[in-house]
Amino acid sequence: MKDVTGVNGVALAVFVFFFVAVTVMGFLAARWRKAENENSLDEWGLGGRSFGTWVTWFLLGGDLYTAYTFVAVPAAIYAAGAAGFFAVPYTILVYPLIFTFLPRLWSVSHKHGYVTTSDFVRGRFGSKGLSLAVAVTGILATMPYIALQLVGIQAVLDVMGVGGGETTHWFVKDLPLLIAFGVLAAYTYSSGLRAPALIAFVKDTLIYIVIAVAIIYIPIKLGGFDEIFAKAGEAYAQTNPATGKPRGTLVPGEAGQWTYATLALGSALALFMYPHSITATLSSRSREVIRRNTTILPLYSLMLGLLALLGFMAIAAGIQVKNGQLAIPQLFETMFPDWFAGVAFAAIGIGALVPAAIMSIAAANLFTRNIYKDFIKPDATPAQETKVSKLVSLLVKVGALAFVLTMDKTVAINFQLLGGIWILQTFPALVGGLFTRWFHRWALLAGWAVGMVYGTVAAYGVASPTQKHFGGSSAEIPGIGEIGYIGLTAFVLNVVVTVVLTFVLKALKAPEGIDETSPSDYTADAPARTAKPDTDPQADPKVGAGAH
């Protein structure tokens, strides 16, 4: 094994090369499919709502499968085995689920010019309060997620030896990260959603190459999968001194199965509640693009599954790291020739930039549309909205950076865990609202509040060997007695409260609020559609000019 603190020059050079390349792309992206009116949130924040099937595929893939995912999923396998593999059923369940509701959200948003989920909730339920709740939840859940992208970059920088040692001055130590984020902030500011959309091509191409090579090359070097799983099995059987129990299992035992299933289901329900998922969705050109994407996005799940197997390979290769996040970068460094390790690190690093850009845009849009415009300056013009959004996208990133630099990494991870629980609580208002107007707005707000409070308190109470609070995301499900995902329990409570209160409020004839949508809005397609969905005459000139 190479010395962890030494700088890997070749890998670093390759990494820097790719980084510079995507930076140039990021700035040039502003000219890609350029629109006449740049000063609208539709342009900066949604790429002109013009993306076709493949751009949307790369954008969504680049957005959902983040650098943190690449580092954290195999890290979880490395640490505890089977339990970490829940990410695979989770991403399997996402697509049939979004197949049912995402086209409806696209249609109604297109029809009414909604930029965020909160826009829809406000329009559907005529409630600024509920819309604010959804917006605040979205921003709170996104911030730590952006912070974790930084953690992903840090892991790569550490392994390349430019993360600095304990004794390095903090500024020198964090300088590479500061540069990376400064650059990211600058091109997001200037190019908006077009920047991550273009960079996503590079990111995913690199990721697919790295995974394809890793999944063939590393097992050959390690003596095949038999050998890998045999060694991993031995490692999991050893007792962890901190807990007095085995480190993990190759196959989940009876007790772990509820946790496994509820985590998969809860996470699947939550994924498309995240603002950044919706931003990428709404940027697509038509309803068909969304549906078609649900059939091609699972390719990423396959990749995720293969990636998860790298966790076993890290064990079999004898990688020993205290910080599990470093297991995979370290595996690449150990197994690959230097230049290819550089490619792999670039894939992870760029993999952090794409989602971080989209997330900051999504959070900024929420702030602008649902806090600034609704509560501070109702008569804001589109140009003012765009200006505020651009500035907020910077603020959000600076905030995330400050978070990572000043606080312990576990704080970001704890908040991300909470964020997942929180964001799931917006499901009844959003998805419920897409199908029915039966729920009462105040009942939805009460259900949301109950879910948020229960989820936060329950997560606070989870202890782990290393942490007194927020030690994990599962706890005993009241009434069932099994250990399950807190977010899902909170979600069930949320739905129960919402349904019961809706009956009560309807009986009391509480004001329902005005619904500005009509049933046909939910199935409407892009305007001026001809026989073929791909030949939208309005979008065509732009597409033709931008395709080259």
Place this chain on the structure above:
Amino acid sequence: MSEATQGKQPTITPLRVVIALCLFAPFVAMLWVSSYAKAEPLFAGIPFFYWYQMLWVLISTALTMIAYKLWQLDQRARKGGDAR
């Protein structure tokens, strides 16, 4: 309201039931963890637990694709009478 004014078509059709089944099947398969929480049989050295779920990525993709095609069929049938 175009669907309602067309009148004749019911909301639930055999085609739509098939679509629903295609979309629902992955949930049954994946949430029923005890059906696949075992190590044997191995495939290329990989325990059943892992390759079975990876296989389901492919199966669910195929099912979603079928649902998508059937949905297009359903929509075309419904819009059949409409002016284009």
